[in-house]
Amino acid sequence: MSKQGNVILLPMExxxxxxxxxxxxxxxxxxxxxxxFVENEKTARRFFKRVWREMIIDDYRWYTIHKTExxxxxxxxxxxxxxxxxxxxxxxxxxxxxxxxxxLIALAQEKGYPVKPLVGPSSILLALMASGMNGQSFxxxxxxxxxxxxxxxxxxxxxxxxxxxxxxxxxxxxxxxNNQILKDIIDTCAKETKLCIAVDITANSESIKTKTIxxxxxxxxxxxxxxxxxxxxx
Numbered sequence: 001m002s003k004q005g006n007v008i009l010l011p012m013e014x015x016x017x018x019x020x021x022x023x024x025x026x027x028x029x030x031x032x033x034x035x036x037f038v039e040n041e042k043t044a045r046r047f048f049k050r051v052w053r054e055m056i057i058d059d060y061r062w063y064t065i066h067k068t069e070x071x072x073x074x075x076x077x078x079x080x081x082x083x084x085x086x087x088x089x090x091x092x093x094x095x096x097x098x099x100x101x102x103x104l105i106a107l108a109q110e111k112g113y114p115v116k117p118l119v120g121p122s123s124i125l126l127a128l129m130a131s132g133m134n135g136q137s138f139x140x141x142x143x144x145x146x147x148x149x150x151x152x153x154x155x156x157x158x159x160x161x162x163x164x165x166x167x168x169x170x171x172x173x174x175x176x177x178n179n180q181i182l183k184d185i186i187d188t189c190a191k192e193t194k195l196c197i198a199v200d201i202t203a204n205s206e207s208i209k210t211k212t213i214x215x216x217x218x219x220x221x222x223x224x225x226x227x228x229x230x231x232x233x234x
Contacts, residue, residue: 004083004113005080005081005082005083006080006113006116007085007086007088007108008029008086009094009096009101009105009115010030010088010089010120011089011094011095011118011119011120012043012044012090012093012095013092013121013202014092014093014121014202014203015092015201015227018203019050022051023118023120025118026118026120027051027052029118030048030052030055030087033085034085034086035062035079036061036062037063037065037072037089037101038063039089039100041064044062063075065088065101065104073107076107076108077111080108080113088101088105089101092123093121093122094117095117097122097124098140098142123198123201123227123229124229126208127198127229128168130198130208131196131198133168133194133231133234134168134234137165137166137167137168138167138168138169138170139161139169141158142171142172143173144171144173144181151181152187155184155185155188156189159193159232162193162233162234166233168232169232170229170230171229172229172230173228175224175226175228176224178226178228179220179223179224181230182197182220182221185213186216186217189232190213191212191214192212192213193232194211194212195211195212195230195232196209196230197223198230199226199227199228200226200227201227207221
């Protein structure tokens with residue numbers, strides 16, 4: 001009887017050299033895979049060599065995930081049909097969460113192949129846990145619009161949802177635009193609305209602080225080129 005292909009969702013550290021945040025059983029799971037579909041091959045290879053020094057990189061098949069490449073889906077399906085164990089890994093955090101690997105996971109589900117998610121750090125959940133905001137009802141919104149007026153309109157909509165529905169609103173921004181979106185939040189939201197800014201989660205420089213907009217106005221942090229999660233709530 002031929003073996004059935006299966007998928008393992010491998011956790012990735014959020015910050016380089018924080019492999020202690022990855023549970024040992026996830027490292028053992030890496031060893032069971034024969035191919036890897038990753039968001040960034042260079043990052044993945046470097047991480048694997050840190051947590052499993054004996055790994056011979058060239059013994060495995062590597063694929064880079066792109067949202068629009070049908071060829072990646074075809075390669076993924078071929079690996080499944082061959083009965084292989086496939087590892088999917090995000091650039092940071094949990095595979096399938098704000099991650100292009102989701103398109104492959106959807107394909108595995110559609111074809112009836114087992115998918116095994118492994119525990120690891122999620123910046124979204126870690127920020128929510130430490131924010132003190134509503135963890136019973138929350139919404140992750142990904143990236144907001146690039147254009148300033150559209151972005152400010154979206155921020156106002158999210159603030160309204162956060163207050164009226166008591167639903168924590170979570171979003172992110174490209175690191176080099178963090179300071180601009182922070183200014184938009186401060187200029188757009190009511191002074192008593194709460195904003196949590198979670199920076200460098202799991203790193204030694206980690207900072208997760210929740211304040212009202214009025215309190216943040218006293219001194220705004222410099223968030224340029226730092227990984228940040230923003231949360232609006234009550």
